[in-house]
Amino acid sequence: MNTLNFKFILLLLVLVTPLSLISQYSFTNAEQIKMISVKQNSNSKVNLFADTLKKKLVTKRSISALFLGVGGGLSVPAGQFTETANPSFGIMGKLDFASTGIFPFVIGGEINYYAYNSPDEFRTVNLLTGYRTKILSFGLNIDYSLSGFIRSSFTMPYLSVDVKSNTIKREFDAGREIEGLVPSESGVSVGAGFGFTMFILDFTVKYNYLKNNSYVSVTTKTKIPVIRF
Secondary structure, eight states, X not given: OHHXXXXXXXXXXXXXXXXXXXXXXXXXXXXXHHHHHXXXXXXXXXXXXXXXXXXXXOOOOOOEEEEEEEEEEEEEEOGGGGGTOOOEEEEEEEEEEEETTTTTEEEEEEEEEEEEEOOHHHHHHTTOSOEEEEEEEEEEEEEEEOTTTSOOSSOEEEEEEEXXXXXXXXXXXXXXXXXXXXXXXXXXXXEEEEEEEETTEEEEEEEEEOTTOOEEEEEEEEEEEEEEO
16 A cells, blocks of 8 residues: 555656646746847837937938129010120129028129120211120129029029119210210119039029110020039
């Protein structure tokens, strides 16, 4: 009887021990998996926080520059101005301010000078030996880039408007008076047109309204960066 009991107890130990190990192993694995999952979630939250913080710390820096432009072009009188002036070539200078902060706008100051000779018919009718009109203008110019609407690898089209103060001087025979044409006067002009940039060259076509002295200009200029900040 004692031998039978001993064998029965031994059999129970054989059966219970593997089940206990399996249960302990399963519990351990479950705890490890849970810890790994928590660790991964924690790392994900840390990475997400770091990325968010990095995005907040990185700010966009505005890049600005001044460009000096020098050039010239053809001025064709329009309207009443055609009676006293022939087409003429002139010179121009321009200082542009460009910045990523205000793009697609480019703001500039511009100066132009044209000297127009008169038609032979006008001098003959008015019995003049010579007649010349000189216009010096300077003012504010604003260009609007169309690069966001028109994609091109070689050119950048733009619209252009300006407002300028003009000093007009007329040279003709001393002692002569011509009705409506005084030796000197001033006036404000408004210009509007379009153009395109090709590398360091700008080409612009613009109509400039100036009372009794309006004209269409076709100009080109080369520009170089003066300062960047």
